[in-house]
């Protein structure tokens with residue numbers, strides 16, 4: 001077998017050397033000149049309306065460069081992130097696609113624990129986090145529902161007003177019903193089973209992470225982010241969120257610490273960093 | 277406060293805040309980014325380094341606790357171009373995919389082999405209880421450590 005024959009052989013991976021010697025380069029390993037840090041303030045409630053923000057003491061905290069709340073995002077007219085995959089109801093209606101704002105504004109509701117409401121930019125990681133603790137958000141807490149089966153019951157709290165019964169789409173795949181019924185009617189044996197899909201946790205060990213770099217002289221943006229799909233991120237971010245031409249934006253996915261599908265999405269945090 | 281720490285055989289003196297974590301000292305101040313942060317809640321083990329030869333999670337150690345002590349990170353494991361037997365083992369046995377957990381795995385395994393040069397499979401699995409790998413399913417990590425145990429060079 002010549003050296004160029006690889007089928008049936010086990011080959012050494014080219015990336016292993018850097019990974020086993022600590023020379024990998026994941027997003028958080030990158031340090032750019034003048035880099036500053038963002039800390040996102042997130043809702044501690046699953047369902048709560050924001051009455052107001054008080055950022056005064058955070059603004060004068062050491063090292064703080066800027067603070068943006070959902071109100072600033074709303075004022076700037078920035079939309080939310082789109083869903084990258086369009087599905088339809090069984091009857092052909094398009095799926096309900098409620099808005100996913102970049103940060104929740106006052107008067108609007110946080111839809112889950114961890115929904116972003118404000119972002120603090122500071123000179124160091126610690127200062128950003130300290131200042132975030134000084135942001136006061138006045139929430140009005142509503143009932144929430146956490147189990148999918150309960151969410152579709154009558155009277156369940158609605159996550160999005162635009163999705164009645166908390167259903168965004170009702171999708172099916174497979175042979176047409178008449179065909180299946182015909183097959184069943186002639187089957188020798190029929191087994192029935194109630195099947196509930198298992199919980200999936202496609203969580204990688206490397207957390208979400210992004211660095212935005214704006215080159216003002218050339219009006220170009222670079223986003224370094226841990227992503228399985230940098231091209232899609234660029235497309236969605238440019239065309240649907242920021243309204244930037246794609247040629248001005250470069251999305252770099254360096255070494256990625258696992259993904260399992262969870263890093264295919266275009267995450268809100270990427271937009272925050274690019275748009276600043 | 278001022279600390280003096282030996283890292284991978286070199287001495288460093290820096291001013292740090294009392295609350296600074298060792299992992300950020302290694303990553304941000306010394307730019308030794310092979311030590312990773314997967315959680316910072318002491319769950320994942322990606323940040324494992326040696327403190328005076330013992331495996332610790334550096335996200336749960338204050339920099340000032342390392343004052344006057346000696347730290348080894350993944351960057352200090354190879355001897356020039358000669359890989360440590362554990363590094364060889366991970367490469368030979370395909371003990372990694374994304375590589376994010378690998379430095380922590382190697383550091384915790386090095387501590388194990390130091391104490392117990394011929395561990396059983398069960399002992400290896402127990403030693404890894406504080407380290408997550410989301411990619412490999414662990415089997416090849418066990419093989420990698422067994423490879424290292426059987427290929428250990430008298431250091």
Ligand code: FES
Nearest residue numbers: 314316320321335
């Ligand atoms: S980062 Fe230290 S245990 Fe996860």
Ligand code: FES
Nearest residue numbers: 373377409410411
């Ligand atoms: S190789 Fe990816 S987490 Fe272990």
